[in-house]
Amino acid sequence: MAILHILTYPDECLERISQAVEYFDDELRNFIVDLEATMRAGPGGVGIAAPQTGRLQRIVIVDVSGKPRVKNHGRLVLVNPEILAWEGHVLGREGCMSVPDYTGNVMRAERITLEACDERGALLRYELEGYEARAVQHEIDHLDGLLFLDRLVSRHNDLFRRKNYQGKSEV
Amino acid sequence: MTATTHHWFMLTVVGQDRPAIVARITSALYEGGGNLGEASMTRLGGNFTVMLMVYYAGNTDALVKLIAPVCESLGLKLHVDRIEGQLHRHPEADVHITVFGADRAGIVAQVTTVLAEAGLDILDLQSDVAGTEDKPIYITQIEGRALQGVAALETAVQILDGKGMEVHLEPIDLMLG
């Protein structure tokens, strides 16, 4: 297991489109172990995408289970993820290990339907919402060469309330 | 020009809003060898206000000399302070608070006093007077750190809310990925 080096803006790897994974072998699984260790090594990180470490393949890991009061599916390894459906939109605050010392507001779909392979190549379908859906959308953006900076919305728009009124009614 | 002679300064510029203020000030600084740091520029009541960090090799007088002609030609007031600058150390806000009310000129003072006692460290505050002259609406948006925890601020907000104003607090759940 190794902690991988995280590329930061303006590294050109972060702007390139990653390729689909073809072989679900031990090499892939070893890389996923390293990728997960790298995500967990950074304080507060809940997601990581392979191109952030310079590997231009469509691999994402998300785990928001450490956040209190957040619906989650635990540790998600998403290989060749495909968002099949988007629903609603909500503003939230994002930061990125590849863009140190900056956070900003980004609009994301509130709920997504997702298909992805696990590390053994089994195709799985997920219904994700809220914070977890946000994390997955942020990471899939990395696979398409996009950073949250490409999607910034003004910090001074108070659009949090709408989201959180909905959140409160669920609690 | 060596790095050791550079210092951080805070430039404050205020005056009647007019086109190209930002372009002319920042161009003069750039051409005079000043590096821009973080900045906040906004229009307040028809005035344009600039707070701008500048990294500059000379002293305060030299920086004033560099920028004063531009400010004079635009009718702007200029103030320069040498500061201890720090980049790349943004603390993260963990709460967003919205306050609004009608006909309550003291709203910002009252709210910030109560929230400060409950441990709010303000990182950003925007206050506007909307509505009309005879029916003003005071709207304030605050972001900050909850130094005594979010629950303490939530209690403070409950005390304020409904007393001639509406106060809402929402935690900011940063997603880092």
Ligand SMILES: [Zn+2]
């Ligand atoms: Zn990221």
